[in-house]
Amino acid sequence: MVDSVSANDLDFERCYRAVATRDARFDGHFVTAVRTTGIYCRPSCPAITPKRTNVTFLPTAAAAQQHGFRACRRCLPDAAPGSPLWNTRADLASRAMRLIGDGVIERGGVPALADALGYSQRQLTRVLTSELGAGPLALARAHRAHTARLLIQTTRLSMSDIAFAAGFASIRQFNDTVREVFAVSPTTLREESRRRNGDTLPAGNGLLTLRLPYREPLDQSWLEWFLASHTVPGLELWENGVYTRSLRTPHGHTTVRLSIQPGHVRASLNLQDMRDLAPTVARLRHFLDLDADPVGIDEALTAGMAGSPLHPHVSGDDPGITLPPGIRVPGCLDGPELLLRTMIGQQISVAAANTHTARLVQGLGEAIAGPIPHLFPTAEAIAERGSEVLTGPSRRVDAIVGAAKALAGGDLVLHSGRTAGDLRRDLLALDGVGPWTADYVTMRLLADPDVLLHSDLVVRRGAGLLGIDLADAERFSPWRSYLTMHLWKYALAHPAEGGPKTSAPTRRTPQ
Template sequence: MVDCVSANGLDFERCYRAVATRDARFDGQFVTAVRTTGIYCRPSCPAITPKRSNVTFLPTAAAAQQSGFRACRRCLPDAAPGSPLWNTRADLAARAMRLIADGVIERGGVPALADALGYSQRQLTRVLSAELGAGPLALARAHRAHTARLLIQTTRMPMSDIAFAAGFASIRQFNDTVREVFAVSPTTLREESRRLRGDAIPNGNGPSVNGLLTLRLPYREPLDRSWLEWFLSAHAVPGLEQWEDGVYTRALRTPHGYATVRLQVLPGHVRAGLTLHDMRDLAPTVARLRHLLDLDADPVGIDDALDAGNRRGRMPFSPGIRVPGCFDGPELLLRTMIGQQISVSAATTHTSRLVETLGDPIPGPMPYLFPSAETIADRGADVLTGPVRRTASILNVARALASGDLVLHSGRTAADVRRDLLALDGVGPWTADYVTMRLLADPDILLHTDLVVRRGAALFGIDLSDTGRWAPWRSYLSMHMWKRALAERTAPARLGSPPMMNRGMPLAARR
């Protein structure tokens, strides 16, 4: 994997080489702080490479801001793809960063973050400060500054509305933070953006048009577009999701209401159209979109490691494959259980019936939200069909989610999630691994019992019992196996909908 992190922190020589070569693969993994200018940049910044004696490397933008540096307005370091470390690392700092990106501190403060992670506020602050160079409040502040800059430069929203949407407590706090981070006022930041990039923002792009925003979500190339597009299209549930002409449209719950998103994968970025019921949900919605599409992965590092392990394989892997994440843990688990032992198309039919009957109606192109666990627990028996035992298991899981006995969020450890899932009736090892992989973006889960993965391994000439050389990228290996097996059964030019996809072992074998 491409990184500059050693056991003792950032490796100065590796970081400096990345900056000297303007290697964009390192963007998001660290920032370069220049003491003579007081500015911090992304590694690929086109500015003249600073002297060694004038630079220091910091793990996060928050650490740079905490040290008194301001963001470069040329390379926009906060606009880089997120660090892949928050997925590959499973320690407290990484799990905290995932929850901070989801807006937990804006909604409940540091106590909510500490409670979700199971640590005291004091211990949490101490660990984050030591690992990331900034405490939870400073990390959340950096996220608010990023959201504010995004809205300032890409919308015509009034500054007062931007302050509210970005999570600031007051206009004064918003103004002070923008000046401190970017060294100019919010108005100047907007004027500079218009001069440099042109005033191409349509009139009324803001809350006056139902919160409509159009954003560019960058990613590290390469990206296997065909795989992501197949995955989204094959699993789209009518009434909730739609795939049409290369655009994925989806309605989803957000912390303060709901949103409708439209996604199109393009070279170098994903074009995202967001219609938000509440503008405070912008940052967590963007974080969930990046998680869904695995946009913060380091594909070059992953591909190099897998290619090295596949030196005896019969055929090369396709570059840039991603492991799809999810919008919501409870929904992922319930949809996975509904799809057990049946085809993808049958699973979408069953799920669509559930959504249309129990989902909350909303305005917009997608008429329903996925029903809550509480609703499914209360009324799911009237809608769910299929084997009695499977239906009972789904209802029991819905009750556990509704009561809080089962908690699924991105701040938990893989071991804890898998343990809790396996304790549920009707959830076996395959389901537990699949949900853990997608919920936590865990890069190292091999779905070795999956029938399609086994078929793909046979086509690649890979022995799945010899898995040590694939660590820590076994989730990506599973995606390669899936894709290869599916491509073998469908037209050569595209991935179609196979009779069976991610069903894995028979239900009786999963218990």
């Protein structure tokens, strides 16, 4: 199991052991700053392991940059999978990091970040500097540098356009930051990439193809089933292992195409506005749970499974049931969409939920050009005309429209920087939202790793098949969201004896 490295209490021996063995599982947990070279790397960097006396370990790239270190151009530490701490922790620093990744500071500055989190700017800066080694502006600067490098190396955009798209206030600030972070000019950075990868850059028209790395292993079959079975016509498309959908972004919209490859997800983005690159990438990583620590999660769940009775279908010489490695908890691309789609899908099959949602998208979604014809309707549109388009029991329709009105009016705020307790309380205050829906939305919106949907009928059946007592599931903490996914998957793969094998249960199903 990977020992979790706390962001504010880095253990030198544990970190150095990870660097000496080039353990890629620690990439994103911390960075290695080498004083003799002035360079910081990810733990798995293939360079010669530096001497103990020459290294220091820092929790973030921003902290390393704050101390004057430059990013290694060989291992690209800014391109490592993100820290799993931002999901497993629920403190102010982790919630702030999620919002910074979504571009809140670029759009509204530190005041917007502080307001979203409910803290003063001074208090926020103090906590982030103490926990992460850098304040909010330095953390946002590191994100801008990462976005700039992506655009420099993957597009033909002019440097002035890249500076604007990455969120820099001026060309001079852009040039100075790139030189400080990567030790070369933006032009040299592009030329190095072109020599290494060939002259294959697309035209600078908003089309990008990126590799989104993840920590292996990854249960590809589960993610692909989830994407394929929940595809809404007009909004999403699943074809030949490629998931395509339209997505509203802070400055417009984009169409994304995702396919899972060994070690990374191939993401093609057609951005209407290049300023949306960083938040779109952050949302895609959250959506597919690419920053999880699967080795640590799998070992903890396996330990929790110890002592569970064998499933009747397992042969007597089998030591027990082995959970498939690398399962992920799908997140979301848009909070209001997640809530409204979940409410539409309550108590009906996945297929029926897709049909109802497609009708809503067709009737109220904004039409756009491209392979995906619509965006998901805004909360304002559903609040105003949802009752004309939605069908089904009037009580459910009224509840969905009521939730849309709360979102449109600002009475309900859904973003990844909220605390689980506050979010769940606000969701339960809505008519038509019970504990299952509140827990499900909290799990996916916040990437909360420890939500057990114990009332879910499919989860209960999976637990029965695996011999797990849900009343005694504390031993699986803090990974009960991942246990929920395993139970769903196991129940779907083992339908009731004598019944047809199905890929979708009929009630209380992941929407």
